Amino acid sequence: MKNIIDLKNISKIYTTEAGKTIALDNVSFNVKTGEFVAIMGPSGSGKSTLMHILGAIDIPTSGTYLLDGENVENLDDDQLADIRNRKIGFVFQAFNLLPRTTVLQNVILPMKYGNVPEENREPIAKKFLTLVGLQDRLSHTSNQISGGQQQRVAIARALVMNPAIILADEPTGNIASSQAEEVMAIFQKLNDDGHTIIMITHEPDIAQHSKRIIILKDGQIVSDQLNYQYRI
Amino acid sequence: MxxxxxxxxxxxxxxxxxxxxxxxxxxxxxxxxxxxxxxxxxxxxxxxxxxxxIQSLGANLLTISPGSQSQGMVRGAAGGRTTLTSEDASALEAKKFSAIKTVSPEYSSRTQVISSQSNTNTQVYGVTQNYQTVHKVTLSSGQFISENDLTANSKVAVLGPTVVEDLFGDSSFNPIGQSIKINGQSFQVIGVTKAKGGSGMSNQDDQIYIPLSVAQKQVFGVKYLSAISLEAISQEEMTRAMNQAGYFLLERHKITDTTKADFTIRSQADIMSAMTSxxxxxxxxxxxxxxxxxxxxxxxxxxxxxxxxxxxxxxxxxxxxxxxxxxxxxxxxxxxxxxxxxxxxxxxxxxxxxxxxxxxxxxxxxxxxxxxxxxxxxxxxxxxxxxxxxxxxxxxxxxxxxxxxxxx
Known part of the structure; x- marks a missing residue:
């Protein structure tokens, strides 16, 4: 299997007036196509920083990062934007849908920035909204639907550009546990269909949906194991 | 796009x-x-x-007035105001300049006017029949000064509506045939002009027109003119008309230096630009x-x-x-x-x-x-x-x- 993510000796050091803070310390790991990885760790362990670097919304202080074969070093803002658009599907803890905008328009948004021909956008968006079970909520605005539904919209939005990887940052952190199961079921289905997923979570039972669990502590990987209790 | x-x-x-x-x-x-x-x-x-x-005052209108523009302080002297004569006007007309359509010699002065009922102080214009075309005067009743009135020295007068109101108490009064006294001499009213509006110096409704010959010889006893109005054949020909009249008069007055001209020619455009500015x-x-x-x-x-x-x-x-x-x-x-x-x-x-x-x-x-x-x-x-x-x-x-x- 091909490496989708190839991290080598990644460090991230924040320099503030109070001094240097090492958020990531020499982190290296690979993720192959079709994996479902959960990244866990206590708060302050560097998992959010790692997520930002994986998502190309932040750049490491040192180390190399190959995303789907492309080097994400020395890229300017616009080039990073382009990488994010084509390679990464984000699912945020706070959903981050455009307020007072319809479900359909929210899902279409990445395609506007990705130069997808206008006539293709709606069919693609509808296809993925059907996949997450929201085909009859197309013209609802984002504040008219439940948290779980909002997260499903966000998942559909993450899928429309056919990204190499889906990055989910505490995807169930803001939704009721009954709906969390629905969302996780979608992630598992996507993984079964061949999508590569990296998910950050601090909830062990959510992590159980993944096939591999990486645990961070103080900016270092302390454990990287296959999850044999992977629920089928 | x-x-x-x-x-x-x-x-x-x-x-x-x-x-x-x-x-x-x-x-x-x-x-x-x-x-x-x-x-x-x-x-x-x-x-x-x-x-x-200004258009209503007469389109394509040029006004030649006596006295120079450039004499500054001296300009007000009365002697300097007598340089335009009826002969200038007739010579100008006789030349039949290509850019000039009509020549209207004018003499005007403020004087006392008396009717059987009332009296007023107003501007009296000695004019020829050309005045009507050059200044676009329209009548509400009667007729304007004719060529005959000039040659016969007829004592006839055309009144503005304001004058009618001042003299007869009502602007709708028909004064035709009535007798009025201008500077002590009796005139018969033969026409009334239509109200044009306007105010101040240029109020054309507060004017009386009488034959130029009568005004000069009998009423005011002068030989000179207070203005000659010219109508150019078109708006575009204004400058040419101005030059034709100007050079002709300079030659007639034997003046070689244009800055010493004893008359001034102004166009509507000048007046207009002053007012619009x-x-x-x-x-x-x-x-x-x-x-x-x-x-x-x-x-x-x-x-x-x-x-x-x-x-x-x-x-x-x-x-x-x-x-x-x-x-x-x-x-x-x-x-x-x-x-x-x-x-x-x-x-x-x-x-x-x-x-x-x-x-x-x-x-x-x-x-x-x-x-x-x-x-x-x-x-x-x-x-x-x-x-x-x-x-x-x-x-x-x-x-x-x-x-x-x-x-x-």
């Missing part, structure tokens, strides 16, 4: 979501553009009305005030846009995370600000026209729209959107997606 069509559509949607703020933001532009349009339209209308008034200055001044309010409106837009950028930090971060490039964000915010100023400008144009219209109705004056000001307002409002939208847009585009997503 499609790219922009989409951004514009999105911009409208976003602005629609926040109607109150959008409305307040464009208010400044509405007021600024509206006052510019209103002021310029009112200025345009007053310019037009001055033009109409006053209203022009006023319009300019008021437009300046309006321009300041436009700048204030622009700063208001910038303020609102900056607030918007801060408020929408998360949204901007999200858009960037999803792949929006700097340009896309800049355009998004620029387009929003241009939509604000542009729609403010459009509403302002309508409001300005409406104001000018209401003003015209209230003052029963002319209503005219200054077309140039509409184009100006159109471009200015767009320009304001770009200029004052630029900084907030730039700031939005510089936001890092990570900062934006963290922002609460």
């Amino acid at each position: 499609k790219f922009f069509a989409e951004i514009i559509k999105d911009g409208f949607l976003t602005l629609k979501l926040n109607k109150m703020r959008t409305g307040l933001a464009i208010l400044g532009i509405v007021i600024g553009i509206g006052s510019v349009i209103a002021l310029m339209s009112i200025g345009e209308a007053s310019k037009k009305s001055v033009q109409n008034q 006053v209203s022009g200055t006023l319009t300019g001044l008021l437009s300046g005030v309006a321009a300041i309010s436009l700048i204030v409106g622009g700063i208001g837009i910038m303020n609102i846009m900056l607030v918007t950028v801060t408020e929408r930090t998360r949204e901007i971060g999200l858009r960037k995370a999803l792949g929006a490039k700097k340009k896309a964000i800049i355009y998004q915010f620029l387009v929003e600000s241009v939509i604000l100023t542009f729609s403010g400008g459009m509403i302002g144009i309508l409001a300005g026209i409406l104001t000018a219209f209401v003003y015209a109705q209230l003052n029963s004056s002319l209503f005219a729209i200054s077309v140039s000001s509409i184009f100006l307002a159109f471009f200015v409002s767009v320009a304001i959107g770009i200029v004052f939208g630029w900084y907030p847009a730039k700031r939005a585009s510089a936001l890092q997606p990570i900062e934006a997503l963290r922002y609460e």
Whole structure:
């Protein structure tokens, strides 16, 4: 299997007036196509920083990062934007849908920035909204639907550009546990269909949906194991 | 183009979501553009009305008056006022210059006029039959001074409506056939001119016309003229007519140095420009005030846009995370600000026209729209959107997606 993510000796050091803070310390790991990885760790362990670097919304202080074969070093803002658009599907803890905008328009948004021909956008968006079970909520605005539904919209939005990887940052952190199961079921289905997923979570039972669990502590990987209790 | 069509559509949607703020933001532009349009339209209308008034005095009119323009302080001397004679006028007419259509010699003076009922002090004009065509005099009844009246030295008079009112107590009174005394001599009224309006020095309704020969020889005892009016054959030929008459008179008066000319020729254009320059200055001044309010409106837009950028930090971060490039964000915010100023400008144009219209109705004056000001307002409002939208847009585009997503 091909490496989708190839991290080598990644460090991230924040320099503030109070001094240097090492958020990531020499982190290296690979993720192959079709994996479902959960990244866990206590708060302050560097998992959010790692997520930002994986998502190309932040750049490491040192180390190399190959995303789907492309080097994400020395890229300017616009080039990073382009990488994010084509390679990464984000699912945020706070959903981050455009307020007072319809479900359909929210899902279409990445395609506007990705130069997808206008006539293709709606069919693609509808296809993925059907996949997450929201085909009859197309013209609802984002504040008219439940948290779980909002997260499903966000998942559909993450899928429309056919990204190499889906990055989910505490995807169930803001939704009721009954709906969390629905969302996780979608992630598992996507993984079964061949999508590569990296998910950050601090909830062990959510992590159980993944096939591999990486645990961070103080900016270092302390454990990287296959999850044999992977629920089928 | 499609790219922009989409951004514009999105911009409208976003602005629609926040109607109150959008409305307040464009208010400044509405007021600024509206006052510019209103002021310029009112200025345009007053310019037009001055033009109409001057046109009504006689189109293509040139006035030769005695005395020099360049003599400055000495100019007022009475002796200098006698340089134009009836002979000058007849010679000018006899020459049949190609650019000159009609020559009207005139002598005028203020004097006492008495009727059987009342008396008044008014301007009496000694004129020939040509006066009527050159100055576009129309009669409400009777007839004007004829060639016969001149050769026969008939003591006949044509009255303006104001004079009729002053002398007979009622402007609707028909005075034809009545006898009046001008400077002690009896005249028979043969016509009344139509009311033209106007005021002050140029009130043509407060005038009496009598034959020039009678005025010069019998009433005032002078040999000279107070003016010769010329009608050029067209507006374009005014300058040529001016030159033809001017050089002819210089030669007749044996003057070689044009700066020492003992007469002055003025065209309607000169008088018009003097009159319009006053209203022009006023319009300019008021437009300046309006321009300041436009700048204030622009700063208001910038303020609102900056607030918007801060408020929408998360949204901007999200858009960037999803792949929006700097340009896309800049355009998004620029387009929003241009939509604000542009729609403010459009509403302002309508409001300005409406104001000018209401003003015209209230003052029963002319209503005219200054077309140039509409184009100006159109471009200015767009320009304001770009200029004052630029900084907030730039700031939005510089936001890092990570900062934006963290922002609460």
